[in-house]
Amino acid sequence: MKLPLAYYRQPDVVAIARDLVGKYLFSRIDGVLTGGRIVETEAYAHIDDQACHSHLGRFTKRTRVMYEAGGVAYVYLIYGRYALFNIITNVAGKADAVLIRGLEPTEGLPEMQLRRGLSQPARNLTAGPGLLTQALGIGVPHYGTDLTGNLIWLEDRQEPVAAADIVASPRVGIDYAGADAALPWRFRLKGNPWTSPAK
Template sequence: MLHPKLPPDFYRRPDPVQIARDLLGKHLFSCLNGELTGGRIVETEAYSHQGDLSMQLHLKRRGPHGRALHEPGGRAYLYQVYQRHTLFNISTNDADKPDTVLIRAIEPLVGLDIMLRRRGLETASAKLTAGPGLLTQALGVTPALSGTDLQGETLWIEDHAEQVPEADVLSSPRVGLAYAGEEAASLPWRFRIIGSPWTSKAK
């Protein structure tokens, strides 16, 4: 059964918090060197250009990796932290109102053997894709793909017609934002599917 890709209008809405919530249950895929991998999104975080000091660092990125933030929503915004882990973000809103959503965890469903090989693991566990740096390694995603249009055949997100009920969603503060001040660090813009073994650890 074929499933449609999320259209550009999905990403170009003005509320990144709603987009982050709506991405739960959608399916993220990569196809690199003929290897298809992907899974169900179970954890996200929203970042806004308004009232969110944690976003200011990102808005200063003017090199090739940060260019995706300054285009209409619907592109992969990828960068490294600690010179090691790639984070998979999606640009949202308009080019002059850059917001973003971080994909923090997926439930691996497609290309499991490929993901295990990339992660150097023998069996599937939460260590495979339960965390933003783990899922990008499993998907083979690097900052070289920053700016990739999510309507293409390299990275994309599909709608499998699943609506995650509000009762199954936990919202909480985002991770690692103490540097941005108490107000930004306390915003409940992290979303997880309750009971999923594939979400990253609570903070």
């Protein structure tokens, strides 16, 4: 079933990021259903976390949606090339987010392959935060999308993941965050080939 708003509004973003491993992410963009199982996430925690875009309460055009109540999409462009998809969590005013970094594709494979410009199946179809957005057709126009609607949503398919199968490690690409760069807030499904290749 579709994850309800109450799920996203829980206060512990790190716990949510861990729990989202094994849930499903879908999009129906241009009428095309695509998606798969979430196998990699990262948590970003508002005020205290130097890696978080809303660090120190920073409120700008880009971060505005982060301050909304949980259950909306935060999409932004990185390196002028890739859209990264985040889920906003917690109550309004607490700007926490979970970045989706890896997806095991289950739905709409031909369409995802087409969107990625691949001529044959590839193991990196949705293995990486900038790749899975391309495959699902998610872009900057989806900034602020309600995740309980019928455009982009998450589902719980009652496939519990054993705690021992989830690996925690430091987040990627945030060397500028000082001591917070060491926090083990990246969660991956152990041994899954669809996690991102990044160290």
